[in-house]
Amino acid sequence: MLTAAQLLEGLARYRTDEVVVTTMSSARPWGHLSSHELDFASIDSAMGHGADLALGIALARPARTVICLNGDGSMLMSLGTLATVVGAAPLNLILLVCDNGTFEITGNQPVAGSGRVDHGALAEAAGFRNVYRFEDARDYIETLPEVLSALGPTFVHVLVKPGTEGPIARGPAQEVTYLQPSLAESARALRAALDAGST
């Protein structure tokens, strides 16, 4: 099983110009590793819908890879999204589920079916083109370049240890830069950055 830090540091090492949408417990740690203009925190938003948001960006920008760092609790809140993604068939979407079995930011309460639900199998059954499963850090790091370059839709199921991320919010007092603006300001900033990049 990986730590969340291993997961995020590995991605930060190989990430180049992809849009990265973070959710819940990945949002703050990712902000410590990256200050890219194509980072977007789905925070102060709607839990469970980060993957939908990422799908929309991917469909609007087919030449730009979009990575969503979803949690297992968030994924369970909108499992229908797996079918919607497959129906829309974006070649440029990577949906990565950090599966720690808990609602980490509210105190690590177990999610429904914790330890029994196989998210990778759900994605496979839904019809994702690629499904990767990782529970070993070295395997994850070595395979990441392949994951990032594969034609999607791609689903990545990573088993991670529960961490200690607490509640998360937006506002000027937040320690990481991309959590300081409002959600509306962040949305406009990403829109402008994508426009400027014109892919």
Place this chain on the structure above:
Amino acid sequence: MPELTLRTLIGDGVTHVVGLPDSISGPLFDAVSSHPALRLVTVAREGEAFAIASGLWIGGARPLVVIQNTGLLESGDSLRGTAQRMAVPLPVLITGRGYQKMHAAGIQPDEARTLDLLTRPDVDTTALFTEPTLDAWGVPFKRCEGDDDPAADLHSAIEQARAQERPVALVVSRPLN
């Protein structure tokens, strides 16, 4: 085929229709699915539509959400936390189930919510809750029924959403034209 509605979408530069069809919107979904200038994104559950549409707008597209009012009631946190919180200029076409029953039963939308009313078999409570819900969520809306012109009303909703940079709804309880 709802030709005037389709013409409105093209004329107003809509790029994507995101939603879930019903008997009123079904012909529009069929038309959009085969139109070269429009992309249809069919969702599994309506709440997805607001987040997907918000992502589309961030990516530079101009989406329209099309759902039934039953799906609106399911979509609360998604609408609030994505399109509304992100101030996305998002027109939302909501097809209205239950309005004819409400009218036939002589019920007004502001009728007291007694247990008797909420459990009557001749009342579809979806229509009863649709507009108060939009009001409560701070979503401007117009109801389109009878002799109203859905295509013209949709054009107005699109213009209002873009001018005010917020979700704006059109509740349609008659066939699309």
